Amino acid sequence: MRYPASEKLEIIRIVEQSHLPAKRTLDKLGIARRTFYRWYDRYLEGGPEALEDRPSAPSRVWNRIGDDIQDQIVELALEETDLSPRELAVRFTDEKRYFVSESTVYRLLKGVFC
CATH class of the missing domain: 1.10.10 (Arc Repressor Mutant, subunit A)
Structure with missing residues (x-):
């Protein structure tokens, strides 16, 4: 209580x-x-x-992708319109040496383009 x-x-x-x-x-x-x-x-x-009660939620999420990385993923998606989220994630990970999952790319693109 x-x-x-x-x-x-x-x-x-x-x-x-x-x-x-x-x-x-x-x-x-x-x-x-x-x-x-x-x-x-x-x-x-x-x-x-x-x-006084303190907020229980952390002020920062430890695994949030920064805005600059999100922008780079969107730029890659705009350049490579024929790639699926899985292919975009693999290409981004290979080229930038920064791992992003297929689901992260999907959620990011869905939020930007839908």
Whole structure:
């Protein structure tokens, strides 16, 4: 279950002010100790603002083909109109020494020409 930052801060305050040990307090609240201490470390380092949810998706896709390579593939497809996506992928890989799959070429050309 995801907790908003305000609830995380409230849980931190409850644990700090409790007369019980942190483990027992967290057990009563139903919060895993690992989760609590991850929140607590973020809170100590960055204050209440650090408790806000962070995006889970990476900001950059590791296997995305750059725009310059995409442009080169499209140029090759315009020059060699009689080649299939498979043949274009093989030719591009052989000539440019940069591997692209048939499906990548197909998706790229479909997005550009359809």
